[in-house]
Amino acid sequence: MNWNLNNIYPSLQCKEFTEDTKLLENTIDNAFNWININFKNHDNIQSKILYFIDFKNKAEDLLSKLGPYSYLISAADTKNTLAMQTLNKMLTFEPKILSAEREFQNWLLAINNLPDIIHKSFKDYEYYLSELINNAKHMPTKNEVKLLGKMKSTGSMAWENLHRIAxxxxxxxxxxxxxxxxxxxxxxxxxxxxxxxxxxxxxxxxxxxxxxxxxxxxxxxxxxxxxxxxxxxxxxxxxxxxxxxxxxxxxxxxxxxxxxxxxxxxxxxxxxxxxxxxxxxxxxxxxxxxxxxxxxxKNEKCYSFDETKSIILDNLKDFGCNMYSIAKKVFDENWIDSEPRENKRSGGFSVNLHSLKESRILFNFAGTSDNILQLSHEIGHVYHYACLNTEASINSNCSLAVMESAAIFTENFLQQKLLKISSQNEKLSMLNxxxxxxxxxxxxxxxxxxxxxxxxxxxxxxxxxxxxxxxxxxxxxxxxxxxxxxxxxxxxxxxxxxxxxxYSNRPYYMVSYAFGLLFTKGLYASYIKDKSNFVKNFDYFLSISGKCSVEDAAVTLGIDLTSEEFWISSLKLVEEDINNFINENN
Structure with missing residues (x-):
């Protein structure tokens, strides 16, 4: 299957892409002009906070189309020079938005009784605004932010691109x-x-x-x-x-x-x-x-892509209509590029296009049973994106650890379903x-x-x-x-x-995979105990995961992530995996 990108943009050189790029540039420029005038005093505090929130949502919505589209084109063809050039340009916008945010942050810090104002008038953005205040000590100066952005585009990001191409x-x-x-x-x-x-x-x-x-x-x-x-x-x-x-x-x-x-x-x-x-x-x-x-x-069957699609959809029906409908849309609307080919990057990933409430998956399909689980993993990401897309852009910036949790949970759910209906030889393969x-x-x-x-x-x-x-x-x-x-x-x-x-902007990215597996072990146990309530609570957990810490989001599921007891309970379930494997093959 080759993905359909046309409803994002027809091409990198089309009128729509050019106009949105210009609109993003103007949105950022206008924000800086407004900031230079309005952040000189603290009159009309609430309306000014609202203006900046509106600006950041608009800018990130535009960037959530332009950036991913450029990345998708370059990932599908790493030798596409125009795509790489365009992607590099898109990477320059985020530092500018962060620079504007730095001005907003400095202005916020001089407001008396700010926590009360936020709590009373901006409850839906309370986490975002509170984090700006709490993280002020980790924000560089205005000039340092600009320098850091330029350094990244010609430094770590360039090295990351070189490695990917190599x-x-x-x-x-x-x-x-x-x-x-x-x-x-x-x-x-x-x-x-x-x-x-x-x-x-x-x-x-x-x-x-x-x-x-x-x-x-x-x-x-x-x-x-x-x-x-x-x-x-x-x-x-x-x-x-x-x-x-x-x-x-x-x-x-x-x-x-x-x-x-x-x-x-x-x-x-x-x-x-x-x-x-x-x-x-x-x-x-x-x-x-x-x-x-x-x-x-003996589970060496080579699956067709249509068979893979049927297996995933048939089994996800049991989890709930929300996950099933999202997975069906992934296939029906051609959100997947699954064909292995020269110059296409290896592995797989998914990206969210928040403003369109859509996603895309890059994947290299080889027809193995493992491919079924890999694709269900990426669909888990898309499921999470769909929950986050009910929120504004500012509140959809979710922790990578939780992102991997949703993906691994979906993969694990499908694997457990397949394990129950497998033959003896297939069960050995799946336990392996x-x-x-x-x-x-x-x-x-x-x-x-x-x-x-x-x-x-x-x-x-x-x-x-x-x-x-x-x-x-x-x-x-x-x-x-x-x-x-x-x-x-x-x-x-x-x-x-x-x-x-x-990954230049994501040190310790691999931590999220281990977190995701062990966290979802506990989640799956909760699902088995109370399926209907779990699905409702899980959707809520995923939807709020962009506007609170991972630990606070987990509390809504009754989980304390800082305790050894939780991780021990998760690893005991891993131990069950190991024992099932050993006992099945003695």
Missing amino acids: LSNLKIEIELQGKKELLPLQALQGLSANSDLKIREKVFKAKLSSYNKISETAAWAYNSIKGEQITEAELKGYNSVFHMAMDSYKLKEVTVTTMFKVIKKYLPTIQKGINHKAKLLGYDDALPFYALFAPLG EILMRDIKLILDIYAYYNFESKVLEIRKNRILAYNELCELLKNAFAEAYGTSIDKETIDKYMWMTLPQLF
Whole structure:
């Protein structure tokens, strides 16, 4: 399926795109002219606050069309020069909006009894306005905001784009069925879980031998991005990049550190599942890393896209009409680009177009059962966007941690439904996939969290060499996996091929995946206990997630995210996954 972008804009050069770009420029310019006149005094406080809120909503609505459209075009074709140029221009608008917000923030801070005014007259924007006041200590000066915006466009964002282009253009030579082929990286990802051990090993070795093509680019890009993030955190008065990241994700540091503290205690539990898989695959000792994602059971059916669509829609009906109708719209209105092709970026993602109340999904479909879950994951994001789209733009800026929760919940819901109707062989396959998900979203994220923290610690003082980055990753994965895998087979180059590590504006992005999995474990247990009330409460939770902290939103579901007890209860459900896998295959 190829997506339909025409109702966003016909093209990057069309009249509508040009006019909206000009309208956004004028909206920002007019706001600055108004600010220069009206923020000299504190007369008509309420009307001035209302003006700025209206400006920010309008500007973000326009940018929510222009920016994503440029990004979608560039992601579908990384060699589209015009798309990259246009995207770079779109990236210049957000710093300008932030600069105007800085002026608004300074003006707000001089108002007496501001909390009372906000509570009485701006209750719907209370979180946004209160956060502006509370975060004032982390806002740079007006000139620093402008400088930071310019630095990012030619610094970290440029490095991120370079890495993405290098990765999408990486070709790997491999011999399959006696024929040598030159394939893009994304085409080999599916073969990493092939049932044939020789093919898995061959793919693994082919990837290892090809990484040198992008090693220097990746190392310089990662060093530069992390160096800038350190500078930005210092400029904004944060004690660390981690502190800055958690603040931007609306998470308390104690929530995340508590989660990883409990994860560390449960590492042996998940490693136990890997040990059992090694036994099933015929290994007496530790499992080779390239055998980690080997399939089990007989669920090797290649699904058509239409079959995938039917499976997703048929099973999401049971969750509720809201999720089902949104998923149906995704397919019916062609919101998905699913065709793998050259120059298309790897992996998958979804973007929201708030002003249109629509979304789009980029996805590389290969017909595997895992693809069904991957697509349901992205549809979970779209479901969350739909809940947020009932709010104004200002109140739809949701924490990434909660975004991943909605996506993983949808994926988990579909997986549990499929597990109940599967045959014995299919159940073995699916239990193996559940184990693999727990590994990817707990063990791997634990490793990447420690890797990123170590890189940032060293990067404060110096550049890290390419080989050093590889060794740090190997050590991080060795700790996470313990003796369950052969340490000498760890793919220490994985940091180079993971786009999320290179997100210029989203340090510690990977944390949201582990949070999402464990949070949704608890959510799914609540769903089983009281299905009808849970769906209603979950929709409400998602809709307010842009106008309160993650912890406050979770309270509406009766959850305390800062307690070890909650994370222990979630990891006990993971332990059930592991035990089900072991008991099913004894």
